[in-house]
Amino acid sequence: MWLKPVNTLLLRRRLIKPLVFALCGMPFIQLALGAFGVQGFSLGANPVEMLLHSCGKWALNLLLITLCVTPLAHISGWRALFAYRRMLGLFAFFYACMHLTIYLVLDQSMLWSAIIEDVLERPYITLGFSAWLMLLPLALTSTKGMIRRLGQRWTQLHRLIYPASILVTWHFYWQVKQDVREPLYYIAALALLLGWRLYRQRTRARSRA
Amino acid sequence: MLIKKTPDILSSEITDSRLYFGRRRFMREAATLALAASLPTRLLADKPTWLNNISPSDFSTSEQPNSYSDITTYNNYYEFGTGKDQPQHQARNFNPWPWQLKISGEAEKTGTYNLEDILAGRAMEERIYRLRCVEAWSMVIPWVGFPLGELLKEFLPTSRAKFVEFVTLNDPSRMPGQKTRVLQWPYREGLRIDEAMHPLTILATGLYGEELPNQNGAPLRLVIPWKYGFKSIKAITEIRFRETAPNNSWRQSQPGEYGFYANVNPEVDHPRWSQARERRIGAGIFAPKQETLMFNGYADQVASLYAGMDLKRNF
Numbered sequence: 001m002w003l004k005p006v007n008t009l010l011l012r013r014r015l016i017k018p019l020v021f022a023l024c025g026m027p028f029i030q031l032a033l034g035a036f037g038v039q040g041f042s043l044g045a046n047p048v049e050m051l052l053h054s055c056g057k058w059a060l061n062l063l064l065i066t067l068c069v070t071p072l073a074h075i076s077g078w079r080a081l082f083a084y085r086r087m088l089g090l091f092a093f094f095y096a097c098m099h100l101t102i103y104l105v106l107d108q109s110m111l112w113s114a115i116i117e118d119v120l121e122r123p124y125i126t127l128g129f130s131a132w133l134m135l136l137p138l139a140l141t142s143t144k145g146m147i148r149r150l151g152q153r154w155t156q157l158h159r160l161i162y163p164a165s166i167l168v169t170w171h172f173y174w175q176v177k178q179d180v181r182e183p184l185y186y187i188a189a190l191a192l193l194l195g196w197r198l199y200r201q202r203t204r205a206r207s208r209a
Numbered sequence: 210m211l212i213k214k215t216p217d218i219l220s221s222e223i224t225d226s227r228l229y230f231g232r233r234r235f236m237r238e239a240a241t242l243a244l245a246a247s248l249p250t251r252l253l254a255d256k257p258t259w260l261n262n263i264s265p266s267d268f269s270t271s272e273q274p275n276s277y278s279d280i281t282t283y284n285n286y287y288e289f290g291t292g293k294d295q296p297q298h299q300a301r302n303f304n305p306w307p308w309q310l311k312i313s314g315e316a317e318k319t320g321t322y323n324l325e326d327i328l329a330g331r332a333m334e335e336r337i338y339r340l341r342c343v344e345a346w347s348m349v350i351p352w353v354g355f356p357l358g359e360l361l362k363e364f365l366p367t368s369r370a371k372f373v374e375f376v377t378l379n380d381p382s383r384m385p386g387q388k389t390r391v392l393q394w395p396y397r398e399g400l401r402i403d404e405a406m407h408p409l410t411i412l413a414t415g416l417y418g419e420e421l422p423n424q425n426g427a428p429l430r431l432v433i434p435w436k437y438g439f440k441s442i443k444a445i446t447e448i449r450f451r452e453t454a455p456n457n458s459w460r461q462s463q464p465g466e467y468g469f470y471a472n473v474n475p476e477v478d479h480p481r482w483s484q485a486r487e488r489r490i491g492a493g494i495f496a497p498k499q500e501t502l503m504f505n506g507y508a509d510q511v512a513s514l515y516a517g518m519d520l521k522r523n524f
Contacts, residue, residue, distance in 0.1 A: 045283030109497035
């Protein structure tokens with residue numbers, strides 16, 4: 001009698017989703033504790049740089065994690081994974097916004113002449129800013145209502161995540177001074193994720209022909 | 210010579226260094242006690258004799274120096290990792306002593322010397338200098354050292370000595386960062402002889418009145434306050450007088466981004482970022498960046514070295 005089958009939908013909604021939410025929010029909490037000087041959460045000698053780089057890195061991490069959902073769901077057959085894709089994508093956008101805000105407010109102190117010069121003349125900043133502009137409509141159209149209203153065009157629009165993730169990774173690569181090992185790992189991961197999609201598209205097209 | 214007058218008081222006298230070094234000293238004394246029975250007494254010396262008599266310098270800035278913690282936990286030293294928080298950890302077990310310094314090239318006296326012999330009895334000064342990194346951050350650092358030119362003259366450079374080249378220790382077993390070829394090891398730097406002889410150019414052996422920490426370039430490093438930080442080479446093992454201009458590591462690796470002169474110049478941007486402003490470490494999270502000064506604020510003393518030169522081309 002008490003061995004009722006587990007209500008997976010309920011489990012997902014009550015337990016796993018909040019858990020994923022909490023995990024995604026952890027880097028932010030950690031940085032916030034550091035910013036408020038809580039013992040054990042220091043931001044180091046250059047707190048602005050630490051905030052800027054951490055938020056940028058987590059935007060990129062979560063963007064790539066979002067891109068992992070589709071291949072993982074298809075390969076494992078575990079379609080329940082799709083339920084977390086939107087939240088992961090929105091967290092990626094959240095960290096991208098934090099990254100941009102920290103750049104504008106803390107790094108540049110809203111000195112607009114310097115910011116405009118940066119965006120226009122520093123290629124890696126141009127890339128980063130363009131990527132943020134691409135992610136913006138994706139976040140705005142992530143509601144159920146928008147998905148319904150846009151229909152087929154929603155899918156087309158949300159393919160913007162591919163060029164956006166390429167620009168973000170490139171932005172990271174170009175920003176690094178000398179030791180490009182870390183951005184190269186990201187480039188390899190992105191190539192794998194996008195390569196899988198290309199491969200799948202080609203094999204499906206062939207099977208249809 | 211200088212108009213600016215600085216107080217005749219060392220920063221180490223304002224802030225009791227025992228506050229800074231209490232924990233480290235405790236560790237050192239505990240270790241010393243354990244060894245005391247078996248080791249000769251000279252190892253018990255708390256700090257090297259040449260740091261016992263440090264005089265202040267008119268070249269020091271009156272700006273507030275950065276904390277010991279900022280200076281020793283945030284810096285570039287690729288021999289101990291490419292992250293700015295890595296040298297403090299990766300250099301912890303580096304033991305610089307005994308250290309040998311080779312003098313070679315266009316000078317009458319050349320050879321290999323024990324650094325202890327070179328430093329023993331030498332008059333040391335505290336020089337509180339601004340340091341401007343090419344990455345657009347800056348600090349104020351109370352170095353302890355002596356003019357490079359004073360040492361160079363002792364080796365009687367010949368008329369062919371137009372440049373001076375410096376080489377860092379090359380030993381991947383002691384400098385783990387050298388196991389990765391992010392730069393061509395050993396690290397090299399160079400100066401024109403007049404830059405090397407300039408009274409602002411010093412060799413530093415100390416920081417905040419104490420021995421130079423490993424992560425900051427122990428036992429001997431260069432400090433050239435009007436140039437970007439990468440010119441101030443650390444852990445120097447060789448000084449060579451040359452007739453021709455030496456290459457330097459960063460320029461060798463990316464000649465379009467890093468030059469030989471590397472003078473701090475707000476008007477000449479790095480190809481990827483602006484050099485007009487800098488973030489002063491320790492200024493706080495809401496402090497705006499500050500304007501970068503020509504020659505890092507040392508223009509009065511050094512601008513004449515570059516009279517008539519195109520500083521955009523000779524970046």
